[in-house]
Amino acid sequence: MIEYRNLRVALLGAGSVGAQVARLLLAHQDELAARAGAGLELVGIAVRDIDAPRTVDLPRELFTTDAESLILGADIVVELMGGIEPARTLVLQALNSGADVVTANKALIATHGPELSDAAEQVGAQLAYEAAVGGAIPIIRPLRDSLAGDRVERILGIVNGTTNFVLDRMHTHGESLETALAVASDLGYAEADPTADIEGYDAAQKAAILAGLAFHTTVPIEQVYREGITRVTKDEVDAARESGHVIKLLAICERLTDPATGAEGVSARVYPALVPAAHPLAAVRGAHNAVFVQASAAGDLMFYGAGAGGVETASAVLGDLVSVARRHVVGGPGVAESMHAHLPVLEIGRAVTRYQISLQVVDQPGVLARIARMLSDGGVSVEAVRQTIASDPSESPAAGAAAPAATATLVIGTHPAPESALAATVEALAQSDVVAAVTSVLRVEGS
Structure with a gap:
């Protein structure tokens, strides 16, 4: 029998996730109360428009447009509005009033996470945001709690379902990016404006x-290197398949040693990369997400599941809700974030990666040796080279015209090297008189 008083829960937002949270909270009150040790009473839902159509039929009397008054009477505030404002102002108001906050707002946490954590710590409140990364996948608590005694070295993550769906369609159906994105839109995986997804902004926030x-240090969103998938071509996807790779948009977070100082730093970056077909991330299909964690003691860990969706994300929100409710019952302050390391965030040029470079070159003796020398001069070692004849003049030129030169395609795989050296070498190749065009440059990760 539950002896603790009911905890008053205020919900901000009733979109696809918010509506499902409200539905599940109302439908499973008794079971959630048994897990939390206290009743969870949904006292109101703050929305902009009470009469707007909803995906779930909810009691009209719960809706209000007065978010501030709702917050002041709550023990726990669940923020599912999205965006920065007014979400930031309302969350700060909730924390300063002593209420715990559960949110799925990745933009808010990525941009103002330290500020919100400080506000929570000052009053002993809890800020929980499991649903901000990976939808239903439990990844925040494992990093913050389960691996707190370990040293995380690297994270490779597929953290955006829309881009994974698009790249998967390109790989398995041979579609162009435009066609695959249109399918994603028709199925509801892509927003009307997919810019945040396909340009990598969403993944960068999660990174x-x-x-x-993972590294117990503040990583400002503006210091996360970002590339989207808009320049990924069907030819690149086809070539990746032939070489035993899959192209994925990856969020990469890792510890690095600054070559200039020898001091430890961290890197956070997002870009499309070639992943070997044998790597676990290569098998992540459709709109699913996966996060691959490499830790010193625990070794390799992988977290996989639905990365989006109203019901799926609501699962993570309710998990946080039950967790913070238990804290009320047991007592004690909320768990603060550990940002003690204060490691510098290093620019991408100091990261170490591998490149796969596709070149159109003049097909004549000595070209391969010249290209190999340029790579060597740039401090880049060649791992493998594939060559095919791209064109061969088959007709006699017009009178007085020079015969077109035969060209070949070179696909060069490099050994690991600093990003700065690899990028500079590609620039040098592009300026060479034996290179007609640099047709593709993709990083290789996970090998």
Whole structure:
């Protein structure tokens, strides 16, 4: 029998996730109360428009447009509005009033996480955001709690379902990016404006959150290197398949040693990369997400599941809700984030990676040796080279015209090298008189 008083829960937002949280909270009150040790009473849902259509039929009397009054009467505030404002102002108001906060707002946490954590710590409140990264996948608590005694070295993550769906369609159905994105839109995986997804902004926000937790240091969103998938072509996807790779948009967070100072730093970056077909991340299909963690003692860990969706994300929100409710019952202050390391965030040029470079070159003796020398001069070692004849003049040129030169395609795989050296070498190749065009440059990760 539950003896603790009911905890008053205020919900901000009733979109696809918020509506499902409200539905599940109302439908499973008794079971959630048994798990939490206290009743969870949904006292109101703050929305902009009470009469707006909803995906779930909820009691009208729960809705209000007065978010501030709702917050002041709550023990726990669940923020599912999205965006920075007014979410930041309302969350700070909730924390300063002593209420715990549960949120799925990745943009808010990536941009203002330290500020919100400080506000929570000052009053002993709890800030929980499991649903901000990976939807239903439990990854925040494992990094913050389960691996607190370990040393996380590297994270490779597929953390955006829309881009994974698009790249998977390109790989398995041979579609262009435009066609695959149209399918994603028709199925509801892509927003009307997919910019945040396909340009990598969403993944970059999640990379900032993961890096901060894994390395116990603040990682500002503006210091996360970002490339999206808009320049990935069907030819690149086809070539990746032929070479035993899959192209994935990866969020990469890792510890690095600054070559200039010898001091430890961290890197957080997002870009499309070639992943070997044998790597676990290569098998992540459709709109699913996966986070691959490499820790010193625990070794390799992988967290996989639905990365989005109203019901799926609601699962993570309710998990946080039950967790913070238990704290009320047991007593004691909320668990603060550990940001003690204060490691510098290093620019991408100091990261170590591998490149796969595709070149159109003049097909004549000595070209391969010249290219190999340029790579060597740039401090880049060649791991493998594939060559095919791209064109061969088959007709006689017009009178007075020079015969077109035969060209070949070179695909060069490098050994690991600093990003700065690899990028400079590609630039030198592009300027060479034996290189007609640099047709593709992709990083290789996970090998």
